[in-house]
Amino acid sequence: MKLYPKLYLNNLKEITIELLRKNNIKGLILDIDNTLIDFDKKLLEGCEEWCDNLKAQGIKMCILSNTNKQYKVKKVADILNLEYLYFAHKPNKKGFKKAKELLNLEPQNIAVVGDQIFTDVLGGNRSKMFTILTKPIDTRDIWLTRLKRPFEKPILKRYLRKKENNNEYMA
Ligand SMILES: [Mg+2]
Numbered sequence: 228m229k230l231y232p233k234l235y236l237n238n239l240k241e242i243t244i245e246l247l248r249k250n251n252i253k254g255l256i257l258d259i260d261n262t263l264i265d266f267d268k269k270l271l272e273g274c275e276e277w278c279d280n281l282k283a284q285g286i287k288m289c290i291l292s293n294t295n296k297q298y299k300v301k302k303v304a305d306i307l308n309l310e311y312l313y314f315a316h317k318p319n320k321k322g323f324k325k326a327k328e329l330l331n332l333e334p335q336n337i338a339v340v341g342d343q344i345f346t347d348v349l350g351g352n353r354s355k356m357f358t359i360l361t362k363p364i365d366t367r368d369i370w371l372t373r374l375k376r377p378f379e380k381p382i383l384k385r386y387l388r389k390k391e392n393n394n395e396y397m398a
Pocket residue numbers: 258259260261262341342343
């Protein structure tokens with residue numbers, strides 16, 4: 228199922244080096260809006276430390292965002308000291324391919340991390356990468372995302388029910 232993530236976490240800080248090693252993940256492609264920053268563009272508390280820790284353990288990371296606001300992406304990328312791609316048209320595979328080249332890793336060794344099923348999860352699955360859905364860090368969304376949220380709900384519900392019934396979707 229292309230709309231189901233491999234993992235569903237509360238936020239990206241739950242991604243530990245053990246979890247990544249267990250799943251053979253060597254690199255992360257990170258979303259920005261509601262994954263790294265909230266509606267007011269404030270960074271998720273503790274994510275600098277989280278990022279530094281994983282990088283120190285050899286995990287490569289880059290940012291892949293759909294926003295066309297380069298300054299917004301660059302600001303976060305500079306703080307976290309990461310390379311970035313913006314205006315990516317996720318779930319289009321092109322952006323994921325570019326991110327994969329930045330990381331210089333095979334798709335099966337990359338995890339896509341983001342808060343949206345129809346962009347992050349769908350694009351990551353289509354690109355044959357590991358997908359981690361995180362809960363949005365803010366209840367507020369930019370308008371385009373807000374329109375899509377009601378369609379995510381039944382998918383999430385089915386996904387969670389399936390996960391409860393078997394371990395197939397547990398990574
Ligand atoms: Mg997002």
